[in-house]
Amino acid sequence: MTTGKAVVVKQLPETVSAQQSQIFYRELQSVLESDRPRLVFDFTGVRHFDSAGVELLLRCMEEAMKRNGDLKLAALSPQLAVILEMTRVDRLFEIFDNCNDAVESFHRFSPAAMQSIAPSLNIVNGKVQG
């Protein structure tokens, strides 16, 4: 499945604290309020991330979902992965090793995602077998 809708890749600031989160959210508001927003958050430069950052992710996810869009995460350090797992939000997002993979994922059908919905289905190359 391919659509022409652009994917917005947004790099998070080095410090994602309460104050930085608000600034970041304000910058992103126009994208989030568009129809079917497709977003990738790039965590490459993030050095400090706390519960305010988790709140930001959930808020952005909620806004994107409301408008039939999606938010994916890319380039998380192992430390960030620990925080997302600890706060139980890791299971809400698709997480990729790099931004390219995350952007690509918007343009193709994900067998992995389907597998998680219906584990009993045998999916090969994106097609349901048997």
Added chain:
Amino acid sequence: MHFSAVFLSGKRPSNPFLSYSHSDWIAGLSTSDTLPASLACVEVFGQSVLERSVARFKKAGLRNISVIAASDCISFHETKEVRIAIPKRTEDRWTIVKRALLKDLQRGIETVLVAELGAYVELDLSAALQFHRCKGQPVTPLHDAHGSLSYWIVDAARVLSSPDFSFPPDEDRIINAPVPYKVQGYVNRLADPRDFRRLVVDAFLGRCSIAPAGREVKPGVWIDEGARLHKTARLVAPSYIGRNTRVQPGAVITRCSNLERNCNVGEGSLVSDASLLPHTMIGRGLDVSTALVDRNDFIDISRNVSLRIEDPNLISNVPPVKQVPVYRPEYEEADRPSPDLDLEYSEYLSRAKGRLLEVFKGEV
């Protein structure tokens, strides 16, 4: 028994370790002016390995035990017959060991166990001593299947008079390399946080002689003095709740988790296969799994990742203040019946109240 022991330890690993790489953490913070960090100073079920080792050897009949460690890992309740020295630098430790050996010699004690902790070793002392005497060597190193444990039985007079001998004993440099004594009992090298968790699990499963402190309120669940658990909190065996620790509503403690003294687990949080070291606070609705948490420091053992979190909504530090027990009906003291019993008790009461309402037609 004319025999004594000298235990060396470093300092309790704490905040600075996060600024070092993981390999530094394993090796300890060995710089010229700091003592090495040692997991032997960290509490397991209310008592550190250092304290347990001293207690065990005291029980075995050893007198004049010397402990050389940083002040933050010496909290012996009973310091009787234990000499304590607090070195300022790493190099000082071995000078103090020599002084301790000399003092023992003046008291007529010739054979001394010198242990650099490190490792938690369950040693058959009399067998090791007999082996040392049979071999007639100045130093008998203690080994397990993986090599040296940094435990040595030394003849103080021969070691102090020999110009070739240096501290710490370098087994390769000693002329006529000594025959090591192979320890048969339980050994845990406590080299990294993974080993620490293994020690906790082994203690829960009875693989070593460390037993959880406090009262076993139901099979496999131990609660220490002053711990307060909400009635909706769930403790799944095996688990341990330390002194004055609080577990908030809906929290779940499971899979060999130990919460040491003065911890606080927030509402709805899950602690699974994890150790919370003293004064650690876990926020609400969190999932702490396969981890070692020391106040603001979080070590994910499965990922081999450590990080510092300074956010009270996630993990933080419970100030070390003496907590005065306050009676609150929704909390139960550790001395009261176990949660299951309490639940049955409250159900019984509600049934009884319903029955009384019927009898007295709503006048109760």
